[in-house]
Amino acid sequence: MSQQDTGSVWQSLVDILSQSTSETNLSMYIRQMRPVKIEQDTLIAEVYSTSLKTAIDQTFLPIMTGILRDITKNGAFRMEVRVSEPPAQKPEGKRERYATESLFPEEGEKGKEEEPFETNLSKDKRFDNFVVGNSNRFATAAAQAVAHQPGTVYNPLFIYGDSGLGKTHLMQAAGNALLEEHPQAKVKYITCEAFTNEMIDSIKNATIMKFQQKYRTIDCLIIDDIQFLENKTRTQEEFFHTFNALREANKQIIISSDRSPQYLDKLEDRLRTRFANGLTIDIQSPDLETRIAILRQKAEAQHARLPNEVIQLIASNVEGNVRVMEGVLTRIIAYASLMNGNIDEATTERVLEEFGSSIHPDVTTEVIIDYICKHYEIKMEDMLGKKRTKNIAVPRQIAMYLCRTMTDTSLPRIGSQFGGRDHTTVMHAMDHIEKMRSEDKFFDQKLKQFERDIRKGNN
Numbered sequence: 001m002s003q004q005d006t007g008s009v010w011q012s013l014v015d016i017l018s019q020s021t022s023e024t025n026l027s028m029y030i031r032q033m034r035p036v037k038i039e040q041d042t043l044i045a046e047v048y049s050t051s052l053k054t055a056i057d058q059t060f061l062p063i064m065t066g067i068l069r070d071i072t073k074n075g076a077f078r079m080e081v082r083v084s085e086p087p088a089q090k091p092e093g094k095r096e097r098y099a100t101e102s103l104f105p106e107e108g109e110k111g112k113e114e115e116p117f118e119t120n121l122s123k124d125k126r127f128d129n130f131v132v133g134n135s136n137r138f139a140t141a142a143a144q145a146v147a148h149q150p151g152t153v154y155n156p157l158f159i160y161g162d163s164g165l166g167k168t169h170l171m172q173a174a175g176n177a178l179l180e181e182h183p184q185a186k187v188k189y190i191t192c193e194a195f196t197n198e199m200i201d202s203i204k205n206a207t208i209m210k211f212q213q214k215y216r217t218i219d220c221l222i223i224d225d226i227q228f229l230e231n232k233t234r235t236q237e238e239f240f241h242t243f244n245a246l247r248e249a250n251k252q253i254i255i256s257s258d259r260s261p262q263y264l265d266k267l268e269d270r271l272r273t274r275f276a277n278g279l280t281i282d283i284q285s286p287d288l289e290t291r292i293a294i295l296r297q298k299a300e301a302q303h304a305r306l307p308n309e310v311i312q313l314i315a316s317n318v319e320g321n322v323r324v325m326e327g328v329l330t331r332i333i334a335y336a337s338l339m340n341g342n343i344d345e346a347t348t349e350r351v352l353e354e355f356g357s358s359i360h361p362d363v364t365t366e367v368i369i370d371y372i373c374k375h376y377e378i379k380m381e382d383m384l385g386k387k388r389t390k391n392i393a394v395p396r397q398i399a400m401y402l403c404r405t406m407t408d409t410s411l412p413r414i415g416s417q418f419g420g421r422d423h424t425t426v427m428h429a430m431d432h433i434e435k436m437r438s439e440d441k442f443f444d445q446k447l448k449q450f451e452r453d454i455r456k457g458n459n
Contacts, residue, residue, distance in 0.1 A: 009043060010035040012071050013064060029056055029148075033081065041077050043068060046084040051177035053081050054127045055144035059137075119179070120189040125172035131297055133290025136166060139281045143170050143254070147177035150185075150220055150252035154279035156243075160257045161283035164323035167256040170283075171222045174254060178220055186218040192228040196235045203234075212238075216245040220252040226275075227257045230266035240271055247274070263427065285408045291315035291325060298326055304333045310348050317352050317455075328352065363454055365403045365417055371454050372399040384419040397429035402450065404430055 017030055032052060033045040047053050061079060069077045127147075132140050139159050146157050157174075159167050175187045190198075195215075202211035215221065221242070229236055246253055257264065260282065261275035286294065292315045299306045310332070318325040332351045336343045373383050376395040383396055396418065403414045404426065411423035418426075437444040 006035050006038050006043070009038065009068070009071060010045075013043075013067055016067050016071075017064070029060060032148075034084075036082075041072075041074060043077070043079045044082060045079065046082050048084065049148075049181050050083050051127060051144065051147055051180050053083050054177075055141070055148065056081050058127070058132050059141045059144070117186050117188075119175065119187050121172050121175045121179070121187065123176065125169045126176055127173045129297065129301075130166065130169055130173055131286075131290060131294045133286050133293065135284040135286045135290060136170070139170060139283050142279055142281055143174040144177070146252055146254065147174040148181070150178055150182075151250035155247065155250070156253035156255055156275060156278035158255045158257070158261060158275050158278055158280045159283060160260050160280070162258060162285065162321070164321035165283045165285065166322055167283060168224055171224065171254050171256055175220060175222050178252070182219075185220065187220040187222070188215070188218050189222040189224070191224045192226050195223060195239070196228070196232060199235055199238055212242070215242045218246070218251065220254070221246055222254045224256050225258070226255050227259065227264060229271075230264060236268055236271060240268070240274075243271070243274060253278075259427075263424070284410070286322065287408075288315055291318075291322075294322060295325065295329055298329055299333075302330070302333055304343065306343055307345075309345055310343055313345060313348050314352070363406050365407055365409050365414065368402045368406060368454055369399050369417070371450070372402070375450070384417075386419065397433055398447070398450070400426050400429040401433040402447075402454070406451065406454065 014026075014030060018026060021030070029052070033047055033056070036044045036046055038044070047056065061081065065077070065079050068079055069075055127140070127144060130140065142154050142157055143159070146154050159170065161167060172189055175189055178185060179187055199208075199211060202208045229239060243253060255275060260280060261267075261272045264272055264275075292311055295306070295311045295315055299311070306329075314325060314328055314332070318328055328351060332343060332348055335351060336347055369380070369383060372378070372395050373380055376391070378392060378395055382392050383399065387393075400414055400418060403409055403417070404411065409417075411426045414426045415421040415423045433447075437447060
């Protein structure tokens with residue numbers, strides 16, 4: 001096709017996308033693309049960064065391909081996004097600054113560096129090796145957006161969810177992608193615990209001014225596990241002022257937590273409201289298809305060839321925590337290597353047994369509730385009813401806890417199944433049972449036996 005035909009097809013694509021896509025997405029992604037040519041049923045477009053290409057490939061490419069096939073009446077038509085060099089800068093002009101004049105100084109403007117800036121980012125945590133599924137698609141798109149336009153959209157970006165679901169990987173991927181586009185930026189990843197300890201040391205060593213200068217002049221602060229700020233009054237005060245300084249300067253802030261800001265009830269209201277004023281997104285447990293995709297990617301990274309039935313077996317039995325699933329995979333590969341054996345279903349079952357995940361894929365909330373009722377000799381109507389006597393309340397909390405830890409069922413759904421209770425009741429049960437397990441070894445062993453029996457179907 002001619003260049004005129006290319007332009008016509010591209011304009012039709014943009015017009016159709018504009019009817020269903022926000023103006024922010026159009027500006028951040030679609031209008032950053034430059035249509036080059038149509039070659040052999042392929043529309044080729046260029047962008048100026050790898051991170052932008054990754055974002056478009058993961059979020060928009062399937063939609064755009066479908067629209068292009070409708071426009072061209074060609075079911076084989078496809079789209080390809082390539083990375084090209086940005087246009088040469090004019091000698092007399094400066095490169096356009098991002099967000100504010102103080103952000104990302106030009107080379108040569110910084111003057112003498114005081115000391116090398118430590119980002120704490122892991123280079124292997126990138127968007128291109130983060131498996132995207134229904135459970136994390138929105139969070140991934142938001143992280144890519146702030147990496148592409150830090151400080152101007154979704155600030156702060158607050159990502160929450162259970163442990164082991166990929167929050168840290170996603171946040172660090174955003175930091176790495178930001179540095180790819182803006183190598184001169186100051187990006188800092190730190191856990192809330194490390195931030196607290198560093199602040200305490202600065203007070204002890206009378207270097208608090210240096211600490212404040214360090215954190216209030218960076219371009220992107222990525223802070224993990226913000227829930228550990230609860231009950232730390234002095235650290236909350238310092239973080240509040242750091243947050244304000246960065247936010248007012250249009251510097252990007254990315255935060256993770258195990259729960260939504262509204263349920264961080266031991267944080268000061270002024271912090272919780274500031275967190276909620278940005279974009280708050282949760283990451284859910286990955287579905288079976290996503291777990292299978294994660295396992296395949298991790299196996300490839302370790303140069304291991306796993307039969308499909310082994311991958312299916314692991315994915316079906318480790319549901320709630322990606323980190324645990326990766327641990328099972330590593331153990332299986334190591335076991336087969338050390339024992340000079342094959343990676344087969346028998347080996348996989350042995351390792352899963354060691355992880356306390358006996359092979360029984362049909363665990364549901366109904367199965368769990370029925371098991372607890374029979375074990376404690378409680379009527380179903382009492383388990384799901386309003387009675388709060390100790391002989392019913394504790395088994396009910398155990399049942400709620402197991403429903404949450406052994407299935408992918410959400411907190412609101414579990415609460416609904418237990419007589420229409422609020423999800424905060426389930427959260428309270430989770431906290432109470434976790435505390436009992438940590439304080440009472442006998443109780444912990446008892447719950448492990450419950451888990452084994454339920455997975456094996458010993459009801």
